[in-house]
Amino acid sequence: xxxxxxxxxxxxxxxxxxxxxxxxxxxxxxxxxxxxxxxxxxxxxxxxxxxxxxxxxxxxxxxxxxxxxxxxxxxxxxxxxxxxxxxxxxxxxxxxxxxxxxxxxxxxxxxxxxxxxxxx
Amino acid sequence: xxxxxxxxxxxxxxxxxxxxxxxxxxxxxxxxxxxxxxxxxxxxxxxxxxxxxxxxxxxxxxxxxxxxxxxxxxxxxxxxxxxxxxxxxxxxxxxxxxxxxxxxxxxxxxxxxxxxxxxxxxxxxxxxxxxxxxxxxxxxxxxxxxxxxxxxxxxxxxxxxxxxxxxxxxxxxxxxxxxxxxxxxxxxxxxxxxxxxxxxxxxxxxxxxxxxxxxxxxxxxxxxxxxxxxxxxxxxxxxxxxxxxxxxxxxxxxxxxxxxxxxxxxxxxxxxxxxxxxxxxxxxxxxxxxxxxxxxxxxxxxxxxxxxxxxxxxxxxxxxxxxxxxxxxxxxxxxxxxxxxxxxxxxxxxxxxxxxxxxxxxxxxxxxxxxxxxxxxxxxxxxxxxxxxxxxxxxxxxxxxxxxxxxxxxxxxxxxxxxxxxxxxxxxxxxxxxxxxxxxxxxxxxxxxxxxxxxxxxxxxxxxxxxxxxxxxxxxxxxxxxxxxxxxxxxxxxxxxxxxxxxxxxxxxxxxxxxxxxxxxxxxxxxxxxxxxxxxxxxxxxxxxxxxxxxxxxxxxxxxxxxxxxxxxxxxxxxxxxxxxxxxxxxxxxxxxxxxxxxxxxxxxxxxxxxxxxxxxxxxxxxxxxxxxxxxxxxxxxxxxxxxxxxxxxxxxxxxxxxxxxxxxxxxxxxxxxxxxxxxxxxxxxxxxxxxxxxxxxxxxxxxxxxxxxxxxxxxxxxxxxxxxxxxxxxxxxxxxxxxxxxxxxxxxxxxxxxxxxxxxxxxxxxxxxxxxxxxxxxxxxxxxxxxxxxxxxxxxxxxxxxxxxxxxxxxxxxxxxxxxxxxxxxxxxxxxxxxxxxx
Numbered sequence: 001x002x003x004x005x006x007x008x009x010x011x012x013x014x015x016x017x018x019x020x021x022x023x024x025x026x027x028x029x030x031x032x033x034x035x036x037x038x039x040x041x042x043x044x045x046x047x048x049x050x051x052x053x054x055x056x057x058x059x060x061x062x063x064x065x066x067x068x069x070x071x072x073x074x075x076x077x078x079x080x081x082x083x084x085x086x087x088x089x090x091x092x093x094x095x096x097x098x099x100x101x102x103x104x105x106x107x108x109x110x111x112x113x114x115x116x117x118x119x120x
Numbered sequence: 121x122x123x124x125x126x127x128x129x130x131x132x133x134x135x136x137x138x139x140x141x142x143x144x145x146x147x148x149x150x151x152x153x154x155x156x157x158x159x160x161x162x163x164x165x166x167x168x169x170x171x172x173x174x175x176x177x178x179x180x181x182x183x184x185x186x187x188x189x190x191x192x193x194x195x196x197x198x199x200x201x202x203x204x205x206x207x208x209x210x211x212x213x214x215x216x217x218x219x220x221x222x223x224x225x226x227x228x229x230x231x232x233x234x235x236x237x238x239x240x241x242x243x244x245x246x247x248x249x250x251x252x253x254x255x256x257x258x259x260x261x262x263x264x265x266x267x268x269x270x271x272x273x274x275x276x277x278x279x280x281x282x283x284x285x286x287x288x289x290x291x292x293x294x295x296x297x298x299x300x301x302x303x304x305x306x307x308x309x310x311x312x313x314x315x316x317x318x319x320x321x322x323x324x325x326x327x328x329x330x331x332x333x334x335x336x337x338x339x340x341x342x343x344x345x346x347x348x349x350x351x352x353x354x355x356x357x358x359x360x361x362x363x364x365x366x367x368x369x370x371x372x373x374x375x376x377x378x379x380x381x382x383x384x385x386x387x388x389x390x391x392x393x394x395x396x397x398x399x400x401x402x403x404x405x406x407x408x409x410x411x412x413x414x415x416x417x418x419x420x421x422x423x424x425x426x427x428x429x430x431x432x433x434x435x436x437x438x439x440x441x442x443x444x445x446x447x448x449x450x451x452x453x454x455x456x457x458x459x460x461x462x463x464x465x466x467x468x469x470x471x472x473x474x475x476x477x478x479x480x481x482x483x484x485x486x487x488x489x490x491x492x493x494x495x496x497x498x499x500x501x502x503x504x505x506x507x508x509x510x511x512x513x514x515x516x517x518x519x520x521x522x523x524x525x526x527x528x529x530x531x532x533x534x535x536x537x538x539x540x541x542x543x544x545x546x547x548x549x550x551x552x553x554x555x556x557x558x559x560x561x562x563x564x565x566x567x568x569x570x571x572x573x574x575x576x577x578x579x580x581x582x583x584x585x586x587x588x589x590x591x592x593x594x595x596x597x598x599x600x601x602x603x604x605x606x607x608x609x610x611x612x613x614x615x616x617x618x619x620x621x622x623x624x625x626x627x628x629x630x631x632x633x634x635x636x637x638x639x640x641x642x643x644x645x646x647x648x649x650x651x652x653x654x655x656x657x658x659x660x661x662x663x664x665x666x667x668x669x670x671x672x673x674x675x676x677x678x679x680x681x682x683x684x685x686x687x688x689x690x691x692x693x694x695x696x697x698x699x700x701x702x703x704x705x706x707x708x709x710x711x712x713x714x715x716x717x718x719x720x721x722x723x724x725x726x727x728x729x730x731x732x733x734x735x736x737x738x739x740x741x742x743x744x745x746x747x748x749x750x751x752x753x754x755x756x757x758x759x760x761x762x763x764x765x766x767x768x769x770x771x772x773x774x775x776x777x778x779x780x781x782x783x784x785x786x787x788x789x790x791x792x793x794x795x796x797x798x799x800x801x802x803x804x805x806x807x808x809x810x811x812x813x814x815x816x817x818x819x820x821x822x823x824x825x826x827x828x829x830x831x832x833x834x835x836x837x838x839x840x841x842x843x844x845x846x847x848x849x850x851x852x853x854x855x856x857x858x859x860x861x862x863x864x865x866x867x868x869x870x871x872x873x874x875x876x877x878x879x880x881x882x883x884x885x886x887x888x889x890x891x892x893x894x895x896x897x898x899x900x901x902x903x904x905x906x907x908x909x910x911x912x913x914x915x916x917x918x919x920x921x922x923x924x925x926x927x928x929x930x931x932x933x934x935x936x937x938x939x940x941x942x943x944x945x946x947x948x949x950x951x952x953x954x955x956x957x958x959x960x
Contacts, residue, residue: 012693
């Protein structure tokens with residue numbers, strides 16, 4: 001079993017990879033926030049401008065970048081697949097859209113860290 | 121061959137096929153495993169539970185019709201609403217849809233059966249027995265009364281001292297075996313056994329929906345199974361996972377329950393949406409608009425629905441930022457639903473819609489479900505959620521989503537596929553009366569209930585004072601519910617009567633496009649006389665003569681000489697034929713195993729622990745015997761040349777459905793482990809009175825040594841299975857015995873550590889969790905060793921060899937899984953606390 005092939009753009013694992021990354025991001029955000037708020041909560045008077053929110057936004061930005069890169073790779077792949085390979089084009093197209101949607105979901109999910117204090 | 125000869129041969133083949141696939145007569149039908157039989161049993165049983173749940177609802181509405189009534193006491197009311205929710209969710213909605221999927225998937229994908237038919241039968245019996253056990257609590261007047269979500273501490277032994285909660289916890293867990301079985305089986309069957317040419321992009325949308333639903337079951341149910349086990353351990357053995365004073369936290373239950381509970385809504389919705397996506401194109405006379413977008417919507421729903429669970433907990437005290445995450449996710453889930461709704465509307469717009477009876481129910485669905493979705497978006501907003509939390513508004517929303525999103529499409533689907541099952545058409549007249557009564561009754565009941573909730577009426581109260589403004593609303597809601605009940609009764613009457621009085625259906629009566637309509641009506645047990653080859657997304661529209669060609673034996677797998685139930689095994693993406701699958705036939709093992717498990721369940725309910733242990737051992741022996749007989753068990757091959765036919769059998773290859781089944785099962789197992797890990801970290805960080813001993817309960821060096829033994833055992837097993845896959849079997853049996861010895865040494869050392877560990881599991885949540893994880897590890901280590909031992913014995917019988925390398929490849933992922941969870945557990949439960957213990 002060569003696990004590396006799962007990362008190739010035409011592999012069906014690509015259909016779930018985008019939102020798997022989103023899921024990990026989601027868990028990391030919620031778990032990280034909960035743990036930090038429990039033990040080293042930033043001062044409430046800092047509002048949204050504190051190290052925790054900056055870190056969470058940094059993570060969000062990194063994940064969005066990764067997902068958009070994967071979407072771009074998928075899009076290029078769709079154009080490189082011969083017209084006869086409909087199944088591969090299907091996987092490429094669907095996974096590309098899912099990467100974009102995962103990026104958007106990450107963006108919308110992450111936006112609250114720009115305006116809300118974390119541990120109140 | 122002349123036409124006459126062809127006809128004679130065809131008739132002989134059909135007879136042989138009928139004989140091979142037939143259920144046993146009389147009582148022997150209890151040993152049936154065929155997907156059509158099991159699917160129908162699921163659906164009929166589910167409808168019986170639906171009637172029971174409906175009667176409970178009528179009782180509730182009778183009590184609430186007028187203020188200050190005392191027809192039903194507060195205690196009985198608590199039992200009735202808890203059982204209504206539990207029956208409808210666990211004993212009706214999921215099983216009926218599973219039954220529909222079990223019945224339809226092989227027919228739609230061009231197969232003769234699901235790939236693990238005996239697992240289907242086991243699932244059915246677990247469902248049946250579990251359901252009966254739960255219903256008995258109602259008959260005895262000791263039903264659970266803590267709501268269908270069983271919140272702690274209300275459901276804990278302090279506040280629910282009777283056996284009601286135990287009935288729920290044990291009964292529902294028993295029933296969930298069937299859901300897990302269906303989830304695993306449907307996933308593997310859809311991926312590994314489709315018609316030749318039915319590539320992923322040609323798969324009927326219904327199959328996509330069921331695939332995602334099945335995977336959601338695989339990941340969504342384990343948290344509830346874990347939660348139920350933990351709560352039952354707390355109630356029966358005093359292990360305080362949810363008791364604050366001992367370091368537990370009742371909110372952990374809510375997290376684990378809703379980790380399951382919210383995806384559950386979509387587990388119910390997706391198959392129903394699959395029905396809608398199947399019916400709308402048929403009645404519009406054109407392919408669905410945006411097939412790819414609908415697939416995207418389905419996958420999106422599957423993922424995002426796991427990120428919403430906290431919106432059920434907005435009032436428990438969670439930081440506003442965390443609430444915002446879940447609020448956004450709750451709104452995001454409307455996007456994939458909207459994609460599907462727009463695809464359906466566009467298909468209707470561009471098509472020439474024929475408003476037959478099923479379409480009436482689809483239209484009802486569209487209207488009600490969209491309204492339910494909109495109130496869902498309202499509830500996703502935190503401030504509004506706070507205002508209407510635990511009011512009748514939420515009850516109304518939930519029924520709009522579940523009845524609109526599941527019941528209406530289900531009835532549409534039942535009407536649509538009825539001719540396939542019976543060969544007869546339903547009555548349009550009775551059906552239309554049934555629809556309009558149900559539709560108007562439903563809206564009268566639940567549309568007004570939104571208002572009742574907004575006026576402040578809390579849910580789960582057995583009566584209310586007059587003059588609060590709720591009187592007329594409740595009265596009308598109750599009137600509406602009885603109108604709806606009359607409508608549902610008419611529908612069920614129509615469904616029943618049509619078996620005798622319905623007109624004979626013509627072939628493909630709805631002019632549908634999918635393969636199930638290529639079958640006889642009702643279909644033969646083997647479905648397809650010859651397996652179809654598919655070249656399009658709408659095979660019957662593009663090739664109307666396909667049914668005749670299938671019947672004439674012009675498809676694949678027409679040779680019946682093996683005398684076994686055969687099917688094609690195909691590749692997951694491109695649906696290329698790769699192997700011949702021998703599917704198991706009628707068997708008593710599933711019934712016997714389910715009976716033994718039922719005895720375990722009842723013994724635990726009655727606290728007869730020795731009997732429970734004995735029954736558990738019997739169940740284990742039965743399951744192992746089943747696995748032994750379920751293997752290929754063909755005579756040893758005479759020569760190597762025999763081992764390479766044109767299309768290999770599964771046991772002659774290194775990959776097949778059994779291996780896929782093992783991997784999917786381990787995914788579910790992994791979800792349970794992750795839920796346990798979540799619980800551990802949650803208690804550690806959030807439980808108000810969490811306390812951990814200064815030193816770990818077990819010596820880390822010995823745990824590391826134990827892990828080293830497990831690693832060696834895995835290395836040995838991996839080496840021998842790779843050797844087999846590469847065509848070698850030198851000293852295979854010795855290698856397996858060596859692996860058994862190493863694995864046993866690991867197991868014995870771990871068991872010794874467990875016995876010696878000074879765990880105060882009744883007074884400390886910390887120690888209780890440690891105990892559970894150790895038991896989890898011991899169970900898996902024991903299983904891996906036992907299965908390896910059986911392999912060693914099977915080598916001696918010639919069932920495993922270089923010509924039959926398959927079975928060790930099935931067991932290998934279990935070893936890998938076990939090693940991964942072992943090391944992860946050691947780090948998370950024993951090493952990490954050493955460093956962080958003082959800090960946290």
